[in-house]
Amino acid sequence: MSHSPFSREELLPQEEKLAITRSDSRLLISFAKASSLQERRAPISPAGVAVLVSNQHTVLVESHLGDEAGYPDQLYAEAGAIVTADVKELYAAAVLVKVDPPSEEEIKRMRNGALLVSALQIKTRRRSFFEQLLKKNITAIALEYIEDGHGGYPFVESLGEISGTSSILIAAELLVSSRKAKGILFGNISGVKPLKTVVVGASTTGIVAAKTALALGSNVELFDVDISRLRLAKQHISPHLSTQLIAETALAEALKQSDVVIGALSGERRAPVVVNKAMVDQMQEGSVIIDISIDSGGCIETSELTTHDSPTTLYNGVIHYGVPNIPSRYPRSSTDALNALITPFVLKLSYHSRIEDVLAKEASIASGVYCYKNKATKPSLNDWFGFDYYDLKLYLI
Numbered sequence: 001m002s003h004s005p006f007s008r009e010e011l012l013p014q015e016e017k018l019a020i021t022r023s024d025s026r027l028l029i030s031f032a033k034a035s036s037l038q039e040r041r042a043p044i045s046p047a048g049v050a051v052l053v054s055n056q057h058t059v060l061v062e063s064h065l066g067d068e069a070g071y072p073d074q075l076y077a078e079a080g081a082i083v084t085a086d087v088k089e090l091y092a093a094a095v096l097v098k099v100d101p102p103s104e105e106e107i108k109r110m111r112n113g114a115l116l117v118s119a120l121q122i123k124t125r126r127r128s129f130f131e132q133l134l135k136k137n138i139t140a141i142a143l144e145y146i147e148d149g150h151g152g153y154p155f156v157e158s159l160g161e162i163s164g165t166s167s168i169l170i171a172a173e174l175l176v177s178s179r180k181a182k183g184i185l186f187g188n189i190s191g192v193k194p195l196k197t198v199v200v201g202a203s204t205t206g207i208v209a210a211k212t213a214l215a216l217g218s219n220v221e222l223f224d225v226d227i228s229r230l231r232l233a234k235q236h237i238s239p240h241l242s243t244q245l246i247a248e249t250a251l252a253e254a255l256k257q258s259d260v261v262i263g264a265l266s267g268e269r270r271a272p273v274v275v276n277k278a279m280v281d282q283m284q285e286g287s288v289i290i291d292i293s294i295d296s297g298g299c300i301e302t303s304e305l306t307t308h309d310s311p312t313t314l315y316n317g318v319i320h321y322g323v324p325n326i327p328s329r330y331p332r333s334s335t336d337a338l339n340a341l342i343t344p345f346v347l348k349l350s351y352h353s354r355i356e357d358v359l360a361k362e363a364s365i366a367s368g369v370y371c372y373k374n375k376a377t378k379p380s381l382n383d384w385f386g387f388d389y390y391d392l393k394l395y396l397i
Helices: 046-054 074-080 087-091 104-108 127-135 154-178 206-215 225-236 249-255 276-279 292-295 333-353 355-362 379-385
Strands: 027-030 059-064 082-084 095-097 115-118 139-142 194-202 220-226 244-245 261-263 287-291 312-315 319-323 369-372
Touching: 046 074, 046 333, 059 087, 074 082, 082 225, 087 104, 095 333, 104 127, 104 369, 115 333, 127 369, 127 379, 154 206, 154 261, 154 287, 154 292, 154 319, 194 206, 194 249, 194 287, 194 292, 206 225, 206 261, 225 244, 244 249, 249 276, 261 292, 261 355, 287 292, 333 355
Parallel strands: 027 059, 027 095, 059 082, 095 115, 115 139, 194 220, 194 261, 220 244, 261 287, 287 319
Antiparallel strands: 139 369, 312 319
16 A cells, blocks of 8 residues: 555644544645736635634635635634745645646645645646656645546536626627627617527536526527537527537528627637637627637637736627636636635545545545646646656555
8 A cells, every 4th residue: 555645743733733533633724825817716715714624624824815806814814714924834734725726936835745736727737847746746636627426527617607607798798898899788678689699619618608698688509519418508508599510601600690609619638729710700890709718729710818907809890808717807706616615625635534545535536636646647647748647546445
């Protein structure tokens, strides 16, 4: 059997030396601020801190962790957290939780054998990021890899719901506030032809976008490459939802008549580009494109990566919105959504005294592990960066 990367002492607050049992397994957990550009979300709210503290865990929170989400330091302190600006202290904890992946400098600050819980965003990583983690024997869990036991990815789906809803709200705003905007309103107004929304991709994000647009009175057409997804979308939204398989001719015709286009396709590596320049050239001036897939390269050829400060570009009279990480636009809602998932997830870490037991008995936690000690345990790390792949299950027997 493998030796644990944690000693019993590492899983305990340093000021207390208590025996670890299933009913008394106390952790020292750090929650660090995001370091990525325009990342405004926090991984936990004061309510989540209160839950962890009530379960006898010690919680360190980096100063100003929740400022953007409307949660000042005082609320975290009142919930029982130790609020600190001491980065050395934060990164010395046995368990570190962060919304975005740590920088390579931040990894250097982490203790050997620590447990990291954060997003991975593999398409933005470099090989050296993983080399640092492996060198320090860090067990790393990616939020977007965590499965729920039913084939779903709760973190991806929860934030996808926010992206899907907000994409329609953003489009509604751009239809009236942008340069060359059409000046039209979502809504089923008597005597007024409803606008048309085309959603490309029946992912969770796409389905929520289609559902939101339909609820606001828009005619909606949903495209995908998978007929099963389209069938499920009709069941989930409405039997009256118009659905089509992605085919160039049909998609081009739908885009000509559209007022709003939502790009919600993603892929293992890069989002497939299914809307080309020629299709956009045929769209009406003042129409709006929200390319949510810009996080993975974009599924619309004319999309450009933009920022919250300057969110739109104009191509052939069509307004494009290409801001990545749309949930960060709504930091309070996104923080609350992350808190609802991360708090019970972190609690599970204390159900067992050794990390091997946690991973062996908590399938949802094990599903997110991409680095275990000095081994790469996800095939995607081999596909993208050439690391040798090791099956995590072989080390948990």
